[in-house]
Structures are given as C-alpha cells and as structure tokens.
Amino acid sequence: MLLSAPQLSIYLTLIHLATGHHDIPHFRCTNNPPGPLNPLPHYKTCSPVLDNTSPPPHHPWSYPPWCTPPAGKASTAAKLCTYTVTNLRGSSRGLSLLTTPYVAASLAPHIQDPDVAWLEKQRGSRLFSASDGPFTITQAQNKGLGVFATRRIQEGETLMANTPILIRLTEQRHWRVRDVYTGLSHASTRLPRREKQALLGLSRKEDGYVVDDILRTNGFHVTVEGVDHTGLYPEIARINHACRPKYSPTTLVIEAVAYKEIQAGEEVSLSYLPMNLLSEQRAQLIQKWGFNCTCSLCNDAEACRVSDVNRGRIQDILESLDQVENRTQENLRAAVDEVEDLGKKEGLAGQIGDFYGIIADIYLKMGDLKNAREYGTMAVKMLQHYADFDNIRTSVAVAFIGKLDKAES
Secondary structure, X not given: OOOOHHHHHHXXXXXXXXXXXXXXXXXXXXXXXXXXXXXOHHHOOEOOOOOOOOOOOOOOOOOOOEEEOOOHHXXXXXXXXXXXXXXXXHOOOXXXXXXXXXXXXXXXXXXXXXXXXXXXXXXXXXXXXXXXXXEEEEEEXXXXXXXXXXXXXXXXXXXXXXXXXXXXXXOOOOOOHHHHHXXXXXXXXXXXXXXXXXXXXXXXXXXOOHHHHHHHHHOEEEEEOOEEEEEEOHHHHOOOOOEEEEEOXXXXXXXXXXXXOEOOOOEEXXXXXXXXXXXXXXXXXXXXXXXXXXXXXXXXXHHHHHHHHHHHHHHHHHHHHOOHHHOOHHHHHHHHHHHHHHHHHHOOHHHHHHHHHHHHHHHHHOOOHHHHHHHXXXXXXXXXXXXXXXXXXXXXXXXXXXXXXXHHO
C-alpha cells in the first residue's frame, strides 16, 4: 500500500513519538494493573525515581521532593523523602508520603490514575465515600469522638471507603530521628488545609512529636509495593474499636465493611484483631494497643463463653475435614451448614469466603469438579467483597478457579 506525502509524514511522526527518547527516563511499573483501554502490562511505564536532586518536572507530585540521606553506617540505604499530591486522582483530596524514592515511583501511576471507574468496577465499590454516609461522628462515652449509625446498616454493607492523607515508612532505623520528624513536618504542612485540619484533629497520647504521635495512635498498617508502612485514614480512625477494615494495596483505599447488622444509634467499632480468635487470645493480643476492649462481646462473660464454644466448634470442624476418611458428601454438606450458621452468629462473614475455598479444594481432591467450581466461585465472590479484589486471599481463590479450568479442559 502506497502512502501519500501527508500520510507518510503523519506515519513517520507517530513512529518518532513511539520510539524517540524522552528527557526523563522511565521504567516499568511493578504494580500497575491495566484498565480496559490501557496498554498491555509490558508496555506500561511509570514515573522516574525522583528525589531532591531531580530537575523539574516532578509530576505527579505537587511539590519538589524533600529528602534526607541515611545516617552513619547505613550510608548504602536509600534516601527518605517526602512527596505530596494535592489532587489525588483528580479529586480535591491531598496525600503525603514519607518513604523511599523507589516506593514513591512505583506508587506514582496510582496517584495520577484517571481510570477510577475501572478500579471501582474491579473493587465492586466506590473509591471515595459519599459525604452523607449512614453514620455521624459525635462524642462517645469515655472514648472521645466515635462513629454512630444513623440508620440500620446491613451485614456486608460498606460504611466508609477512604484514601489516606499521610503514609509513612514503618522501618526508620536508617535515618536520624530528627530528620524523620522534619520529613513528617514537611508531609503535614504541604497537605491541603482540609486534610491538615483532619490530621491535627485526631487524638494522641501527648508523647513526643505531634505528627508522629498522631500516626502511632491512629495509624493502620498498610503495604506499598510489599513494604510495610503506616497509613493515616482520619475518617476511619474515628471508629473506636462490628466492622473489619479491608485494605487495597492497588488503590490505597481502606473500607469499613459491616460484619454484622448494626442498628440505628449503635456505635460502629473496628476489630483490631483476627476475627476468629478465642477470648483469651484476644485479651493477650489487645494489650499492645494499651487499652482493654469494652465491646459488647468482651464486656459480657456469658457471651464470651458461648462465643468461645462456637468458635472452638468451627476449629473442630476444620480439623475433622483434614482427615481424608471424613471427606464424604454428607459430611461436607453438614459442615457447610453448621459453619455458615456459626459464622453468622459470630459475625464472621469475612472468613466464610476462606471456608468456601477449603470446601472447594476438598471437592476437587474428591474429583467432584461441579461442587468444586460452585464453592470456588462463592469463595472468590465473598473474598472480593470482604478482603478486596487485590488481596492475597482473593488472588489464591482466583488462582483456584484457573486450576479448575485446566482440570476441566
């Protein structure tokens, strides 16, 4: 096919744009799932590694990075830098990071990702909460401000979905304490006024530098590119201690999802611990937060006893299914019915997806592909809702469906 001169000019221009060198080097993102109209993963590039020596532009960051080098013998470690964006995903919400340049570069595509609709479809829920959610923030007895339901909230309903306003690298031993505090100061002062006020309005223990104190008191453990960080989510931090937050490392969103029905006027609480523990285990682990749990379950000795019996029974059922001789169709149906009933009583809806995955795997080993697919599909659906679409538990369930596809082909 012959091209006219104008067509040839356009064609050569496109080739030049596609293959030409850019002033700013790029590298492949390790955490950049493509949307429906985005390039294939091996064509994806993300922002370069930026620090305080990098020339403009500093896109997607709203300010040039502030950085500090490692101290003393840690001279081979990376710099610790502050990065701030004042329009996260095109919104008016701000976010500051105190992390290494490499983590910030890996996260940059999600800071500027315009394909919010695709991400929301994958997640099955919105990235940002509506301002008129089914709750109000008011004074809670002996606990400061708390979150209270303004209407009946159904089991499985999402109350809040929020992005963080500040994320800090957890491991800080490579840098001087005063330098870390300086970085936190830059991170907080560069935030938009609304996020700055939300940060300073959170409770703290009056111990040490104010921003560090607020983070230690209200922060959630999150991972960014597999690296441990602390994230500050001011709206969800108001929930005193039934909900279980779920975190997406792709979107940075934390959601509060109701594990049981919550009545209007009832205080909404978060679970600080794995939901399937017995009361003695919970009491031991909660001590690291420096308070005694006063939820309705822990405050009632008889309710605790009944709950321990129910949760112990679930463990007995799972241990029984470990024995090959117990894996019959009748036993599996009975186990599913009983665990579903006990899970509902104990508010363990978020763990039922894992249980369905166990049942699906047993059916596969029995050669029953029909039931294996049924429970495997149910596991994916439950885990996507309660653990999020990119959680490792969900990924394992999705991989199981792939294994089934191969077994049936």
